[in-house]
């Protein structure tokens with residue numbers, strides 16, 4: 001089989017290996033067979049190991065859905081009655097978490113913070129101090145819309161100091177930036193197979209503290225389909241997902257995990273950093289400006305401001321690159337026109353060098369002046 005290789009610079013799904021793509025082609029199987037459970041059991045353990053959890057403390061619970069399902073499940077399942085959620089809102093993904101809380105009518109303290117700098121820890125501490133009924137603190141590890149890296153370790157330490165636990169949406173960092181749940185004070189994190197592990201869409205997982213999940217058995221059940229304890233309990237008793245799993249995506253994830261451990265945490269993170277260095281080299285060479293200062297960036301997303309040039313047209317440059325095998329992505333910041341280049345997936349420095357050649361040729365074709373101009 002000869003598949004065209006596309007270089008995806010959008011924030012997931014990402015470029016995958018052919019071996020992961022082809023791992024989906026398997027004989028038909030009923031997922032209630034033991035053969036299929038034998039795939040998911042070690043997968044749950046591997047997903048805990050990726051964030052250095054000990055299996056006696058942490059477990060992984062798999063779900064059929066995109067990454068947002070984990071935001072929904074964690075928020076709605078882990079809030080005890082008489083407790084409040086505290087959500088640090090400093091980007092489009094934490095804004096999504098706030099919307100989830102509203103959808104369930106959860107008692108919520110929303111701490112709105114600037115989108116382009118790390119949140120105010122003093123304010124977070126004050127809030128925790130003044131509200132002893134906060135059950136959990138929720139923070140996005142890496143805000144994929146802007147590229148902002150949050151100080152999760154510090155926020156987790158504050159949560160623990162005031163008797164709350166920490167939920168972090170690590171979807172766009174997990175299996176990319178090395179994460180140690182103990183060091184980072186993370187009680188719950190989450191991801192989706194299409195991002196860090198370089199698998200396919202449709203499988204997502206929450207990695208979290210077993211004792212808290214066990215305790216959540218007595219928390220209010222706010223959703224029938226999206227409930228953490230119910231899915232955990234079903235896995236523990238039967239080795240299966242409660243409802244039909246994304247069978248082929250699970251096979252792809254098994255192969256992706258083999259390839260993840262073969263590459264290794266450190267080497268993989270070095271590769272992501274190499275990709276980002278190549279992205280930044282092009283940004284600088286062509287005179288583009290980024291939304292965030294680099295010292296607060298995750299190093300996985302570059303959010304670039306549209307230049308002030310009458311000939312600049314994002315859709316046209318997108319199409320020019322897309323026709324040549326490179327996918328770029330619009331931004332997620334309402335205030336400014338931005339686009340994003342992301343260092344996810346099975347790509348490396350030479351792909352970015354090739355990308356910038358195509359992108360620069362596209363700018364020439366559009367008649368955009370290089371280096372680009374800002375008023």
Ligand SMILES: *Cc1c(COP(=O)(O)O)cnc(C)c1O
Pocket residue numbers: 011012066067068069093140142143144169170171172192
């Ligand atoms: C990708 C991503 C998600 C999941 O988004 P879906 O559209 O459901 O795939 C959640 N959180 C963050 C931070 C992400 O980057």
